[in-house]
Amino acid sequence: MSKTIRIGTRDSQLALWQAHTVQTQLESLGYDTQIISVKSTGDLLLDKPLYELGITGIFTKTLDIAMINGQVDIAVHSMKDVPTKLPKGMLQSAVLPRANTQDILVHKNLDFLETHGTIATGSLRRQAQWLHKYPDHKVVDLRGNVNTRLQKLADNPWDGAIFAKAGLERIQVLPQNHIDLDWMIPAPAQGAMVVVSMENDPYSTEAVRKLNDKTTEISTHVEREFLQVLEGGCTAPIGAIATIDKDSLSFEGVLLSLDGKQKLVVKKSIASKQYKGFGRSCAQEILTNGGSEMMVEIKKELA
Incomplete structure (x- = not known):
């Protein structure tokens, strides 16, 4: 057939x-x-x-x-x-096969990083991580496809906007005026x-x-298992990244409060062949260390 x-x-x-x-x-x-x-x-x-x-x-x-x-x-x-x-x-x-996993900041200039600034993003994960690092900044909502968001950044008095690097690279609209946010944990399965x-x-x-692609399948499985246990969907500031090097899998996951003031992190490594259930155990560690209470607060604030 x-x-x-x-x-x-x-x-x-x-x-x-x-x-x-x-x-x-x-x-x-x-x-x-x-x-x-x-x-x-x-x-x-x-x-x-x-x-x-x-x-x-x-x-x-x-x-x-x-x-x-x-x-x-x-x-x-x-x-x-x-x-x-x-x-x-x-x-x-x-x-x-996975593309670039990083978030980037497309900016007009970088002077604002040392003072006060306004950043645009439609992602709670990006918002919370940005406010954790830059608590004096303001974050505004930004929606639409990649081209729409780039245009909105150009049309508004914001200092910058956060994007997934892979998306801009794929359709060849990555501007020169960007920096990699290597400190920001990406969304589970980003790229x-x-x-x-x-x-x-x-x-x-x-x-x-x-x-x-088996390698990408394994790493995204761990990240999405972490997300599923934390009950994030796309409504909580949750980041996760798993990387495989030879026979070893390294994982970093994060859960933040909406205002970015609280941050819970888990970093662990395991033999890559033991990946099943690893994301779940990392999420359980976050929940045990204050994540359960944080998720209750997040759901209450978003209700």
Whole structure:
């Protein structure tokens, strides 16, 4: 049996770049494909911060429905946007080799770092980490796709805005006036792309599995397990990064209060073959050391 694999994607420039990347790889393996793009709720509602919308997987929900209804066969996502629990009947079929994991600051000048400044970001994780390091600064909400956010930065009197470096590199809009925020812990699975398929579609699932990168799959599994246990979704300041060097896996995870004043960190290493359950144990350590109380406060403040 063979068929044309319909690739579902959001219609932003970055999402389409990701879908075309998967299309190229599948077609190089001899599969026929077609790209079908849709607008997600997260792309349409730009006047509210993400956490106020109260929808887990806001950027993936529209594609989930399209898959369940049989309009598309697979979907391509930035993995950090995907809820840790997939809808019933859906499979994580491939994680592609990871790109840059770092956050960057796109700035107008850097003088403000020593005084008072205003930074734009739609991420609670970035906001909390920035305020932890620069408590005298102000953080404003910034929404939209990459190009929209770059334009908003240019049009407003802010000093800078925080972006994922991978996204700007992928669509070749990384400006020269940026610095790497090597002190900022990225979102779980930042820089990774994931492809999902349906359990009842073995043809598409088998095709997509050929694209899987085991190293990225393991590191993102640990990070997302950490996130899932902390019950973060995209509504709490949670960062996590796992790196694999030969047979060793190193992990750093962080949970912060919304104002950045409280910060809980876990740093550990383990043999990479023992990765299952490692993210969970790191999260439990955070919860035991004050994280449970912090999550209660965060949920109360966001309610």
